[in-house]
Amino acid sequence: MPVWPVRDPQSETPSRLPQLVAPPAWLPGRTQVDVVGESFRQDSIQRAVRDREPNGLLIGVLVPAPPFAEYPEAVAVYVQTHHVGYLAKDIARQVHPMLLRFALANSGRLPACPAQVEDSDLGLWVTLSIDPAPLGLSPELFGSSTTIAAVLDGLLHRLDQPQPYLSGLHPAARAALEVAERSCEEVDADYDRSPKAWPRLERNVRGILDELIKASDPWISRAWLALARTTRYQKGRRDDTLRAYVESVYCDRSGAEAARELLAYVAIAPTVPMFVSLYRRLPPALRVAVLPTLLGVSRGYDRYGNMDPGEGELLRSALATLATDEGDNGTLAALAADAGLRAEKGGDLRTAVARYREAVAAGSTDPGVADRYSIWLVKEGDFAEAAAVLRQALAVPDQSGTRRERMAKRLNRCARSAGDVGSQRVT
Structure with missing residues (x-):
């Protein structure tokens, strides 16, 4: 077996996955790995999304650059065989030798794992969900070592608390929030928007939110929702976006719009326990309002279509079990319908x-x-x-x-x- 896990490696990274010595090893995990350089490969990312697996899965493969390449310590990322970017330079320097060591110990196999594609103000961006332990690497190397499910699980305790009593009124802040909400719609619809548009709007909404909090105004929930909309398309703001959505639901348990958007947002990396845990914390009236969104995710009809059909069936069954245990006839009726x-x-x-x-x-x-x-x-x-x-x-x-x-x-x-x-x- 050749020492290098790629047959006939090239000095430049090819646009399609080169021929590997052996099929990749499947290493899915909870560690989130950011990909860099996607802004130069938007067409490749779009092609990767179109070529997703029949079950909706996107598969990423890590490929180390050969010693005679221009950047011999680089690690290229391929999704559905399309080159979509690289690992960050500091991370690649440590990952590169471990990929070769792993390949040498596993008959030339390189690691593969689930990939997610998200839209942001800077275009499409890619993250991987990998288990770094078989590579001899620590999750801390990659910075954020938690998946969406893990982050959300750490936030949902907020919904175990009673809804806060909010009785204040801040007319000026409300008027400013209505303007900011319209600006969110305009920026979202503007495909030629400046990269500074969302950060600028975020700062504005945060100021309005602070004023509403001081006044104990019920519109705090709307402000948290607007804040989530300003951060959800900014790369690296996943955790901030999740917190904003959860806070919006926490402040208003009838806020179906925030709950639906939260479900749609986390559907990029769907898991049955995550959805059930969130659904369990919603009041019956809100459950019925968001259930169509959740059913759409379970059947792959959402924006990402990442839930496996078998997992979707398990989700519907788990929701029915939850509803039966709690006497939630509204959910049972909607599921049966x-x-x-x-x-x-x-x-x-x-x-x-x-x-x-x-x-x-x-x-x-x-x-x-x-x-x-x-x-x-x-x-x-x-x-x-x-x-x-x-x-x-x-x-x-x-x-x-x-x-x-x-x-x-x-x-x-x-x-x-x-x-x-x-x-x-x-x-």
């Missing part, structure tokens, strides 16, 4: 009907469930149950439009067919 709609879309009407029945029994007022389930009940001649299902859904006053009108007409027909002559006509 979602499963029913999915089953019917897939042509499995028998399963769909069973899930619709579960959803209604748990108190679902989902108009889609009531509409579809009642149609099936009418076909089966069960007018009384169809009427009960429709009444339960139509009891929610904010449902409107042609579907409500159609369901109301069906309810009146079902009531007549069931002989419920004493029931009030629904309009």
Whole structure:
């Protein structure tokens, strides 16, 4: 076996992963490794994202430069075989010899691990999640040695505390925050924005937040959310962003917008325990509001699509178990309704009907469930149950439009067919 783990190494780093002596060794872990030089390789990162694995995974490989390269201590990073950057110089100096030692002891194999791609004000940037122990390296070498899940776990204790009592009013700070929120939208939509745009807006929002905190104004929650939006696209601000989102939810347990954005943000590196731990701490009303976001992540329909389908199924099952244990009928109803709609879309009407029945029994007022389930009940001649299902859904006053009108007409027909002559006509 050649000493070098790359066949025919070149003096310059190729744009595609060179031919390796042996398949890479899979070393996933909790240590976060920042990649540098991505700003020069945005096209390569975009191609890597398009070439992600069928399960949504992105695979990074560390490749040491050969001794005759221009920078012989460099360590190149490839994602989905595309060259996306390097390890920082100081880190690479220590990692490079350990990669060669690892390859020599493992039949020429180089380490591979999960990669994540995030969007920032400076463009797309890449991080790796690796276990450095098999390489003989310490997590401290890479600076941040904690994953998103670990950081979030350290912050969630905040949601175990009662929501603070906030009764103050700071009109000037509120007006300034509304302006800052509009600025966030404008900066986010401006693809030619200056790299200084987000830091400048962050400083403004922090000043407003300080004023609202002094006044004990409930708009503190909105200010924390605005702060999260100013830092989430700045490289290296992951932990600050997570804290801001958590603080926003802590200050307002009805703040569905902040909770949804938090779930969407951590979905870059999704894990079942992380999502369940967060969901457990949310009040029932907020759970139902954010559950569609979480279900989308579980099926890979989110921005990143990084959750494995098998893990997504485990997540849905874990949420159902949690809801059963806590008597959370709202979550049970929403999960059953979602499963029913999915089953019917897939042509499995028998399963769909069973899930619709579960959803209604748990108190679902989902108009889609009531509409579809009642149609099936009418076909089966069960007018009384169809009427009960429709009444339960139509009891929610904010449902409107042609579907409500159609369901109301069906309810009146079902009531007549069931002989419920004493029931009030629904309009």
